[in-house]
Amino acid sequence: MNGTTWGASQKVRVLEAIRVGTLHGANASYEENDKGSLEAGKLADLVVLGQDPTEVDPSTLIDIPVERTMVGGRWVHEA
Numbered sequence: 001m002n003g004t005t006w007g008a009s010q011k012v013r014v015l016e017a018i019r020v021g022t023l024h025g026a027n028a029s030y031e032e033n034d035k036g037s038l039e040a041g042k043l044a045d046l047v048v049l050g051q052d053p054t055e056v057d058p059s060t061l062i063d064i065p066v067e068r069t070m071v072g073g074r075w076v077h078e079a
Contacts, residue, residue: 014054014061044073 012020026036035043050065069077 014058018053044070046070050079 023032023036026032026034033042035045038044038046046069047066048068048070050067053061053064056064065079066077067079068075
């Protein structure tokens with residue numbers, strides 16, 4: 001960035017950011033039947049985080065460790 005900071009109108013809450021990247025993203029690409037939420041029969045791409053992102057200071061979100069990563073229903077990373 002060029003030294004500017006985010007204004008209040010440009011911020012979203014953590015849960016809304018998660019929805020944008022999951023449910024809303026799947027809807028935008030017409031893939032809501034295959035992905036976007038954790039449901040039987042849907043693709044299983046997910047991460048297990050070391051902390052609850054809704055419980056930490058938003059400025060520390062980037063520091064939350066990724067414990068495990070699943071792609072296509074298979075674990076591909078474990079810390």
